[in-house]
Amino acid sequence: MKWQYIVLAALLIGAVAFSLWMATHIGMNDIEHRLTNTSEGEQEQGGFHVEEGVNIPMYLGIVGALVAIGVGIYVYKSRRQ
Amino acid sequence: MAHIHLPDGTFSLQWVIVWWALALALLAIALVASRRQIITVQRLSVAGLLTAASFAIFQVELPFAGGVHMNFTPLIGILAGPALGSLIVFIVNILSATIGHGGWGMIGANTLVNASEVISAYYLFTFATRRFELFTRGAIAAFGGLLVGNVLSVLIIMISGIQGSTLRGTELFMYLLQIPILNLFIAAIEAIVTGFVVEYLGKVRKDLIGG
Numbered sequence: 001m002k003w004q005y006i007v008l009a010a011l012l013i014g015a016v017a018f019s020l021w022m023a024t025h026i027g028m029n030d031i032e033h034r035l036t037n038t039s040e041g042e043q044e045q046g047g048f049h050v051e052e053g054v055n056i057p058m059y060l061g062i063v064g065a066l067v068a069i070g071v072g073i074y075v076y077k078s079r080r081q
Numbered sequence: 082m083a084h085i086h087l088p089d090g091t092f093s094l095q096w097v098i099v100w101w102a103l104a105l106a107l108l109a110i111a112l113v114a115s116r117r118q119i120i121t122v123q124r125l126s127v128a129g130l131l132t133a134a135s136f137a138i139f140q141v142e143l144p145f146a147g148g149v150h151m152n153f154t155p156l157i158g159i160l161a162g163p164a165l166g167s168l169i170v171f172i173v174n175i176l177s178a179t180i181g182h183g184g185w186g187m188i189g190a191n192t193l194v195n196a197s198e199v200i201s202a203y204y205l206f207t208f209a210t211r212r213f214e215l216f217t218r219g220a221i222a223a224f225g226g227l228l229v230g231n232v233l234s235v236l237i238i239m240i241s242g243i244q245g246s247t248l249r250g251t252e253l254f255m256y257l258l259q260i261p262i263l264n265l266f267i268a269a270i271e272a273i274v275t276g277f278v279v280e281y282l283g284k285v286r287k288d289l290i291g292g
Contacts, residue, residue, distance in 0.1 A: 004217045011224070012269040019266035023146040026259055032086065034256060035243055061098055062185060069105065 083194050083230030083264065084139070084152065085238065089184035096241035101189030107196055108171055114164040127289060128165050131157045135173045139182060146263045151271045154195050154230065155202030155223035159279060160289055166199035167192075190241075194234045202226030206279075215290075219279030224272040231261035231268075 092100075135153045142148045157166045174191045177183050183191055206222035213221070235257045242249075248256055282289050 004213050008217055008220055015265040015269045022262045027146045
């Protein structure tokens with residue numbers, strides 16, 4: 001067997017072993033719950049403990065930015081024609 | 082693999098705007114770069130197929146450590162190149178957000194994360210591992226690219242901070258560090274799958290490889 005395959009196998013096996021060891025201690029859901037200060041029950045109910053009401057200005061900001069980009073492209077293209 | 086699954090409202094508005102602005106700047110560069118290339122019908126078809134395949138694999142939750150998924154972003158980089166690949170991951174992230182996989186506000190950050198996987202995998206495949214065989218090149222490019230994406234996703238969350246969270250500084254970093262370690266398992270699987278796909282394509286359609 002070529003040495004490159006041995007090195008690759010060692011790298012991937014090492015990565016899998018490290019990852020499995022970590023998975024015996026914690027899961028993705030635990031991390032996400034801890035990051036957002038929620039329990040599993042709260043997450044199912046959609047009750048995140050993040051600042052409420054922030055979504056509306058965020059959505060407006062995204063829509064505003066996309067509209068501004070669209071207008072910018074339209075103006076740029078119409079000037080070039 | 083690397084994909085920020087935190088809900089809308091986790092990042093403050095200014096950070097959502099920052100990541101969106103950076104993502105749009107990256108997409109503008111990708112558009113300019115792709116206009117300088119010759120985009121054949123074959124490349125467009127491959128890009129479309131990669132978009133569909135990546136979107137599909139995004140939604141398949143693997144039962145490991147509470148649920149993870151593959152991305153195929155390194156494969157996108159290898160087959161479509163960095164310019165088209167960045168556009169593909171942007172579309173995949175929009176489509177994923179429409180079905181509730183990742184928040185709308187996270188599209189900017191996730192596009193940057195996935196584009197970093199695409200770009201680093203492309204350059205790893207093209208330059209850094211040129212002397213190896215196709216399987217090894219594909220696997221190393223995929224594994225390396227996914228590591229880059231994971232590190233970037235941790236950095237983005239660290240920089241942005243999490244609204245309402247009591248975790249700060251080192252404690253937050255230690256929590257976030259566990260995500261890339263858990264993702265190593267899927268990175269290894271994705272590396273092997275990518276290696277086999279690239280090796281097979283190298284045998285039957287070598288012209289498809291290399292963007």
